[in-house]
Amino acid sequence: MAQYIALYRKFRPITFDDVVGQDHIIKVIKHQIINNQIGHAYLFCGSRGTGKTTTAKIFSRAINCTNPVNGEPCNECMVCKGILEGSVPDVLEIDAASNNSVDDIRAIRDNVIYAPTMAKYKVYIIDEVHMLSGSAFNALLKTLEEPPENVIFILATTEPHKIPVTILSRCQRFEFKRISKDDIAKRLQTVCEKNNVKAEYSALLVIAQAAEGALRDGLSLLDRIISSGVTDITESIAREMLGVAETSTVSGVLSCIINKDVSKMLVIVNDVVESGKDVKYFVWEIISLARDILIYKNTKDNNLIRNFTLLKEIEELSSITDNNELSEIISYLSELEANIKGATFPNILLESALIQLVSSETKEIKSNIPEKKEKPIEKAAKEIVQENKATEKKEAKTSSSNSTGNWKEVIDYLRNTGKMSLYATLASTKANIESDKVTVYFSQEFGKNVIEKPENMSALKESILAVIGKDIPVKCLVAGKEDKNESSQIDLINLGVDVNIL
Numbered sequence: 001m002a003q004y005i006a007l008y009r010k011f012r013p014i015t016f017d018d019v020v021g022q023d024h025i026i027k028v029i030k031h032q033i034i035n036n037q038i039g040h041a042y043l044f045c046g047s048r049g050t051g052k053t054t055t056a057k058i059f060s061r062a063i064n065c066t067n068p069v070n071g072e073p074c075n076e077c078m079v080c081k082g083i084l085e086g087s088v089p090d091v092l093e094i095d096a097a098s099n100n101s102v103d104d105i106r107a108i109r110d111n112v113i114y115a116p117t118m119a120k121y122k123v124y125i126i127d128e129v130h131m132l133s134g135s136a137f138n139a140l141l142k143t144l145e146e147p148p149e150n151v152i153f154i155l156a157t158t159e160p161h162k163i164p165v166t167i168l169s170r171c172q173r174f175e176f177k178r179i180s181k182d183d184i185a186k187r188l189q190t191v192c193e194k195n196n197v198k199a200e201y202s203a204l205l206v207i208a209q210a211a212e213g214a215l216r217d218g219l220s221l222l223d224r225i226i227s228s229g230v231t232d233i234t235e236s237i238a239r240e241m242l243g244v245a246e247t248s249t250v251s252g253v254l255s256c257i258i259n260k261d262v263s264k265m266l267v268i269v270n271d272v273v274e275s276g277k278d279v280k281y282f283v284w285e286i287i288s289l290a291r292d293i294l295i296y297k298n299t300k301d302n303n304l305i306r307n308f309t310l311l312k313e314i315e316e317l318s319s320i321t322d323n324n325e326l327s328e329i330i331s332y333l334s335e336l337e338a339n340i341k342g343a344t345f346p347n348i349l350l351e352s353a354l355i356q357l358v359s360s361e362t363k364e365i366k367s368n369i370p371e372k373k374e375k376p377i378e379k380a381a382k383e384i385v386q387e388n389k390a391t392e393k394k395e396a397k398t399s400s401s402n403s404t405g406n407w408k409e410v411i412d413y414l415r416n417t418g419k420m421s422l423y424a425t426l427a428s429t430k431a432n433i434e435s436d437k438v439t440v441y442f443s444q445e446f447g448k449n450v451i452e453k454p455e456n457m458s459a460l461k462e463s464i465l466a467v468i469g470k471d472i473p474v475k476c477l478v479a480g481k482e483d484k485n486e487s488s489q490i491d492l493i494n495l496g497v498d499v500n501i502l
């Protein structure tokens with residue numbers, strides 16, 4: 001019986017032109033090859049499954065091919081074929097994860113001095129190079145310092161920050177980008193065609209989204225669906241198989257957020273959570289839909305919309321909301337999405353964050369209406385928020401009683417001056433107001449991240465100044481955790497990326 005070959009192996013590009021989404025790199029490399037200006041050491045870095053090893057392999061053939069065409073390997077000559085089969089000893093692929101000792105690298109050093117046997121260049125592809133030990137890096141450095149003629153090193157890694165600068169400074173560095181959703185979907189389309197599998201493009205977009213920029217992951221997910229026997233991949237099959245929420249659920253929740261219908265929202269969210277769907281992806285989908293509504297509201301152009309199956313809902317929702325509200329929803333949910341992965345209980349975080357998002361605005365609107373009886377489900381919602389507060393550790397309890405009143409005033413000031421999303425974020429926090437500083441305790445990391453953004457921080461300090469009459473520093477802490485400044489900065493960076501790719 002023929003051995004089953006995973007799609008991502010079967011569809012490893014064998015020419016530069018076949019590599020998707022890395023044109024900025026391919027262009028430079030091909031130029032170097034055509035003009036005979038290749039270097040001795042390269043560093044290919046960037047996130048996983050984006051083509052680093054693939055490109056290194058094509059490179060090893062392109063420079064050794066006896067019949068290259070425009071910088072591309074012919075893949076037909078003896079050398080190309082030999083390298084493709086792995087039978088040319090001059091091209092070596094070394095996995096540094098399992099060969100990371102100084103002796104492994106010394107073996108390479110002893111080997112580089114011999115001239116190539118079959119090919120023009122000896123090529124050493126060292127994958128996962130960040131796994132080398134300190135002394136192995138030193139040994140490698142010696143070789144890179146006096147590179148023998150006709151020897152080329154290609155170091156590949158997802159974690160370039162773990163590589164000593166002495167090594168970095170001797171390499172030409174190329175950054176492999178995460179691959180766009182459209183590029184992944186198009187590649188998946190080609191693969192489906194070659195496998196005689198029918199697939200809706202919207203289904204491929206769902207897979208591409210779940211791949212998060214890694215083409216290998218996209219192919220593996222597609223493999224999972226195809227190997228289950230499906231030959232006609234519809235969007236709903238893709239969603240079901242990838243554990244992604246139905247689009248109607250997504251528009252349902254967004255509609256509840258906009259209509260401020262907490263009870264209905266909780267029912268839908270509960271269904272999503274109960275059925276084991278991917279919570280982070282669910283949040284991303286709500287953001288993506290809110291983005292569509294924002295775009296549609298301002299352009300009325302269907303072509304700019306991603307969620308085309310939801311055009312009717314997009315039209316409807318765009319007429320009952322405004323730019324401000326949509327932007328606030330997007331930025332609030334983006335913070336949530338960036339932090340949900342690390343959360344211990346993503347489900348609870350999702351529920352309480354959505355409640356906070358909806359109820360903060362509800363309160364504002366209802367403040368002019370005479371008190372009406374709370375619906376039981378809203379009460380339950382409030383209890384979840386209360387529960388969250390209760391989980392805060394002792395530090396939170398240190399907030400002295402006399403400052404609690406002031407803190408509430410600070411928060412109310414934000415609401416009264418129209419800073420609704422800041423108000424929502426701070427509504428359930430506690431703070432300790434001292435004469436020379438204010439310490440705010442958050443129950444979740446994402447709230448802290450929002451407030452630590454410079455523009456939000458200065459708005460907060462403004463209201464502290466207005467209420468307390470002092471311009472004093474503000475420190476943000478997550479109750480029960482140490483001061484995690486560094487990680488929150490990284491989250492903000494991630495957030496920037498996420499917002500940009502909307």
Ligand SMILES: Nc1ncnc2c1ncn2[C@@H]1O[C@H](COP(=O)(O)OP(=O)(O)OP(=O)(O)O)[C@@H](O)[C@H]1O
Pocket residue numbers: 007008009011012013018019020021022047048049050051052053054055127156157158176179187215216217219
């Ligand atoms: N840019 C790309 N164009 C086309 N296919 C790609 C690309 N990136 C990845 N693939 C597909 O994914 C598979 C794995 O890619 P590759 O091994 O080159 O990734 P990598 O960047 O080296 O990942 P890792 O960091 O995990 O080693 C390839 O065999 C190919 O099928």
Ligand SMILES: [Mg+2]
Pocket residue numbers: 052053054127156
């Ligand atoms: Mg690799």
Ligand SMILES: [Zn+2]
Pocket residue numbers: 064065066067068073074075076077078079080081
């Ligand atoms: Zn060739």
